[in-house]
Amino acid sequence: MPERHRIRRLPVRGDPHPPRRRHTARHTRNTRHRIVRCTAITAFAEVCPLQEWPKVNTSCILCTDDRVISPDWSRQVSRERLGAPAIELAGSHSPMLSRPADLVEALCQLTADTITTQQxxxx
Incomplete structure (x- = not known):
């Protein structure tokens, strides 16, 4: 990954969650940078080709211990912009690394609910 795309978190004195131990267990901590890539810049660098958002069911999955995106903000945005309550998972910002089974269960439930609604x- 080019150096300009790397996001580094500097340690803060007294931080109870040091940067290397924040989200994952030791066995996944060493591999997370290989499987998580920086894509946040795309939204600011490219123009969206859509004239309006498609009319589809939308959901929001938030993590209750997220220190990157406020869970309170996510709940509000989910209600106001998506018109749906947020699905809450325990854990921090990267559930695909720290709680993959819980994330899979939530996604499977969303899929089942969508299929039922369509039927x-x-x-």
Whole structure:
């Protein structure tokens, strides 16, 4: 990954969660940088080709211990912009690394709910 795209978190004195131990267990901590890539810059560097958002079911999964994106903010945005309550998982910002089984369960439930809704609409 080019140096300009790397995001580094500097340690803060007295931080109870040092940067290397914040999100994952030891066995995944060493591999997380290989599987998580910096994509946040895309939203600021490219123009979205859509004229309006598609009419699809939308959901929000938030982590209750997230220190990057406020869970309170995520709950509010989910209600106001998406019109749906947020699905809450315990854990920090990267559930795909720290709680993959819980994330998979939440995604499977969303998929099942979507399929059920579509079947009811066509029946």
């Amino acid at each position: 009811e609409a066509t029946a």
